[in-house]
Amino acid sequence: MPVGWKAGTLDRLALVNPESWKTKNHPAQVEYVDLSNTKWGTIEATAILMWEAAPSRARRIARTGDTIVGTVRPGNGSYAYIGRDGYTASTGFAVLRPKQAIFTDVVYVAATAADNITRLANLADGHGGAYPAVNPDVVAATSFPVVPDDLLAAFSTLASPLRAKVEQAKIEIRTLAETRDYLLPRLMSGAVRVAPKVEAG
Structure with a gap:
């Protein structure tokens, strides 16, 4: 390692599962993020559920800036960056x-790096069982060197605008997909027609 650096773990930089809904403290409804709908950095779909109808695993509060990493079959790549408030994640995630x-x-990049996902998958497989899993603390124990905060701040200055562009692109993709899903059935049924092209002149 460079001079002045030393071995460390990610829990120096992040808290794991800092907030959860309780029986006596919960919203009337939740926007639920499940493992099966979160793949390789993207939350592909969510479900709006009344609390009474939500699965018992709908407990983890996820806020803007958090990273969620699946602890059940982690090799499946169920991880994502949380780009906005309002999500309730499954207890099958470690929320960093x-x-x-x-x-x-740096928390997102380190926690979701390919070699770390492989590490988590190997540890989960070593436990065996029908649902290979790791404890959330194992995610927090991801190896990451202790480096000066000014270096982390410099990395953030470079990476943050790129992350913002990625999150904006996700919003645009979701909007286009919703528009497609709305229009396509109506175009095919004839309920909506495309005006014929008018030739100039």
Whole structure:
């Protein structure tokens, strides 16, 4: 390692599962993020559920800037960056919350790196059982060197605008997909017609 660096773990930079809904403290409805709908950095779909109808695993509070990493069959790549407030994640995720804003990007990159996902998958497989899993603390124990905060701040300055572009692209993709899903059946049934092209002149 470079001079001045030393071995460390990700829990120096992030809290694991800092907030959860309780029986006596919960919203009337939740926007639920499940393992099966979260793949390789993207939350592909969510479900709006009344609390009474939500699965018992709908407990983890996820806020903007958090990173969620699946602890059940982690090799499936169920991880994502949380780009906005309002999500309730499954207890099958470890929710990593940066202790400082400048840690946000490095926490995501380190926790979801391919070699770390492989590490988690190997540890889960070693436990056996029908649902190979790791404890959330194992995710927090991801190896990451202790480096000066000014270096992490510099990384954040470079990475944060790129992450913002990625999140904006996800919103645009979701909007286009919703528009397609709305229009396509109506076009095919004839309920909506495309005006014929008018030739100039």
